[in-house]
Amino acid sequence: MEDRGNSSTTTLLDLVNLFNEMLDENDFNNAERASCLLLERFSDQYIAWYVRAIALRLTNRPKEALLAIDHSIWLHETSDALAELARIWQILDSHFRTDQELNQILALSFCREQDANAYKNVYFEVSGVCNAKCPYCVTGINCIIGRNIEDISARKFVDVDEFKFTINHLITNSIISRRESVVQLYNWGEPCLHPHFEKLLSILTENGIRYGFSTNCSVLKELAPSVLTNLNQVTFSMPGFSCDSYNRIHGFDFEQIKQNITNMVELWRKSGYRGSFIIAYHVYQFNILECEAAAKFASELGIGISFVHASLNGYNLLRSYFDDTMSRDALKKCSSELITYFYKNVKRPANYRCDQFDYLVINEHCELLPCCGVERGMPLYSLGKISEMTLEQIRDKKLNAQYCTKCAEIGMDYFGTAILRRAFGRF
Template sequence: MYIDIVGACNLSCPSCPMGNSENVNFKKAMQVEMFTKIVEKARSEGIQTIFLYNWTEPLIHPKIGEFIEIINAAGLESGISSNLNLAKNMEKAMLANPGFFRVSLSGFYQETYKQGHVGGDIEVVKQNMIRLHELKQQHGLQTLIEVYYHRYIDNMEEEGLMREFSERLGFRFTTGYSVMMPLEKSLAIAERDPSVTDTDRETLKRLALPPYDDLLNLVRHYANQSCSLKDNWLVLDCNGNTILCCTIFNQTEYQVGKYLDLPLAQLTRLKSTQKNCVDMCNRCAKNGLHVYSMYPNQGPLEAHAVNRIIDFQRHTIMGVPIESDQLGRNGEVSAENFDEAQYLHVNQDVRNAIAGGSFSSGYQHYVLFGRLEGRQGSGVFSPA
């Protein structure tokens, strides 16, 4: 279970809805009494873990420590994620001994960090990280502290520095490619909606996985894949409403009922039957954006991101400018120029995979794997 216990954030990150979308959600702090009832119901329904974040900054809540203690007292796992620019309630949270404390950041130096975490100060974050380490040591806390580094195509050189800094403090260091959120924003980009702003386009230039046509062409092949974000995750807003999924930002429109008013089975069923939710899920799946959200660091999506980063670094070294939507597409054959017959003729293993039902066509294999493997026989590359 993920709960936004507040309706605000102290930063305005451009790849996050708190920085790129109008906030029409509830903008209040959840009351302890409501939260206690939610935890009691969650425990009775078999929920084992409660994380106090989705879109917002949990350290804003003055009673964050009490919230963590309530979860722990119920015998459930507790966790928070923070940009760690706020020190005021950090100690309260840490001394409550959460099971998991994630620090979310995107650079080692301020010049880089401020682009992804607008309004933040990486030197403040580093000092607060040191303080977290001290608190853990002084009080013998068991909290797993994880530093999560958001990868952009232009911050990779600083990743190693932040990894070393984090691991010296005894923190676990993990990484992941940033994606454009929320779902509504990714859909606007995919569907050429005029609401996409110039600021959004500048952010897209920094992403290793912008939802451009080439990426959508890849993830649309997974349109029928089930969505664990909707089916397996329970997301509540600060007013106790159950939200369709964690990628949705308009929590007012895409909520299926108050968690305390309906049994879990009914809330889960409403996600798949309530008309506006069904319509949104269909739009999402049609564009493959559920896969974009679920697996940005795996398989073909990871390879796609690496390809863009390598291309960016190569052009940076050479001093040759390139449009962001062409990064990572060097040598790619378009759908119009793809030679299906030739591709199958020279790739026996692909023919065998299609015969075995692993792929529906040579083009599907090319989009997902072949173009990244440098396969022969795909046709003639035609530069845009």
């Protein structure tokens, strides 16, 4: 089994034949292992999911088998797959029915219920690295509360194989859904810096998962048309619309950024991308008068633009402002550049439920995080490898994360919502 299944020259047909041989010998354990190898190497092929479903059924895991066969049917519907769907449902359903078509309908209905329960909004940090110098972001090189050496050395890019394994786990356990979920490939980092960015997009595309990302556009990416089919939205993050604003925040060449945005929009549209582009314009005290020029730039390119308050990004950074522990120098800088007059007047509704409970946030180590605001180096920053968790375990860990109580007590959990509700109008 080891020698025959692990060779780099092993084909899809080789593994299918190996699986069938194991079944003929009633060796269900090795048959199940063969199905795992199939899925690891050929997750974009419907036959791999079909074989996996059979293996799961034979090893008494009918619910997982049902999700696997549903995925196979989504990739390519065959009569054999529909028959397997009905067969699995007969195991799961407490009422024995001989009507195969009815079993298929009931099984598919169950699968759609699983889709509805999956996380819709997913933030998967593929790059723990960012090349911008934003002073109000915990990743920024010039962060006003500083950065420690341990924090910097812990940063990395997500491993491609582990990313693929994690995405497969999320799909097969109904944690995310092909039909309902959108995976955003960022949290604190710059995704386009990942050396194998296109491979990550291929994995999502092959699995039928829609995705999006936000970029500072310091790196111009040319992507193959095949990986653009599932791209949902691209957001260009801009800290203003002048050389002065860029020197203050991102530290990039403003004219080069404009050219990169223009080139990326034109290149990807020519490659067949039909999704949306939008500029997320972060409004500071010093760039309010640049909003109109930015809106004109977006209009000329035929892309969207939204204006939102720049804010303090990061749990400790924001908390230091709310509990009055921010240093005098940091507070002075913050008050002179951010629009902060309303911060202390934000009132959290008594019955408010934090939006983050409905978001799935994963770091570049493929670990579950309580929310998108926690910072590296904080105790219990990570809740563990998400590939070792069920949907129920994930929800339980998020609901019981230690930071949530304090965050709610001082109104930080509502702050992000309040910021968004104060978004500037369109020009």
